[in-house]
Amino acid sequence: EADIYQTPRYLVIGTGKKITLECSQTMGHDKMYWYQQDPGMELHLIHYSYGVNSTEKGDLSSESTVSRIRTEHFPLTLESARPSHTSQYLCASRNPRSSYNSPLHFGNGTRLTVT
Amino acid sequence: AQRVTQPEKLLSVFKGAPVELKCNYSYSGSPELFWYVQYSRQRLQLLLRHISRESIKGFTADLNKGETSFHLKKPFAQEEDSAMYYCALSPRTSNTGKLIFGQGTTLQVKP
Numbered sequence: 001e002a003d004i005y006q007t008p009r010y011l012v013i014g015t016g017k018k019i020t021l022e023c024s025q026t027m028g029h030d031k032m033y034w035y036q037q038d039p040g041m042e043l044h045l046i047h048y049s050y051g052v053n054s055t056e057k058g059d060l061s062s063e064s065t066v067s068r069i070r071t072e073h074f075p076l077t078l079e080s081a082r083p084s085h086t087s088q089y090l091c092a093s094r095n096p097r098s099s100y101n102s103p104l105h106f107g108n109g110t111r112l113t114v115t
Numbered sequence: 116a117q118r119v120t121q122p123e124k125l126l127s128v129f130k131g132a133p134v135e136l137k138c139n140y141s142y143s144g145s146p147e148l149f150w151y152v153q154y155s156r157q158r159l160q161l162l163l164r165h166i167s168r169e170s171i172k173g174f175t176a177d178l179n180k181g182e183t184s185f186h187l188k189k190p191f192a193q194e195e196d197s198a199m200y201y202c203a204l205s206p207r208t209s210n211t212g213k214l215i216f217g218q219g220t221t222l223q224v225k226p
Contacts, residue, residue: 033213042201
């Protein structure tokens with residue numbers, strides 16, 4: 001079934017560890033996005049990609065990095081996790097044939113806690 | 116600056132009462148606006164978009180350019196409408212396809 005998948009759903013990790021949040025979509029979408037959301041707050045765009053080998057920083061500065069080696073895969077990496085990285089991370093994608101008014105398709109999110 | 120404001124964190128109504136979730140935006144051009152909804156334990160999903168002028172699950176939203184608002188309305192709230200609602204703006208001048216979100220409003224419909 002065409003969908004967008006994020007793993008893990010929940011992650012509790014100690015300070016200083018390297019982590020990768022996985023995001024994959026099977027809808028053939030070129031545009032993909034990572035949003036960060038603190039509890040009770042709005043979603044902030046931290047990274048986006050137009051397609052393979054294309055990655056850009058979003059509106060909110062983030063110490064995380066992303067890669068786009070394959071169309072369907074858009075992982076987010078934190079080299080050294082800190083408590084300030086505790087947040088929810090949402091991955092999304094968009095239909096390449098649509099314009100600005102096409103909807104985003106979201107994954108279930110990863111709730112990250114850094115102790 | 117491009118911004119979306121949802122002034123209410125929580126809106127609590129009784130079943131059958133009218134609902135209005137407020138959304139105001141700041142954008143110099145002509146924006147594209149959306150409402151997204153997140154039900155308990157489900158992912159964020161599109162509810163409706165301005166350009167479609169549609170009614171979804173009884174909800175409607177009208178773009179008021181004079182007041183720069185895009186309020187979400189429903190004449191008779193149902194318990195299953197309880198969820199988190201986000202207003203979002205897509206700048207037409209941007210080819211990133213990104214969305215700018217408001218802070219969200221939790222709608223609680225009491226029996």
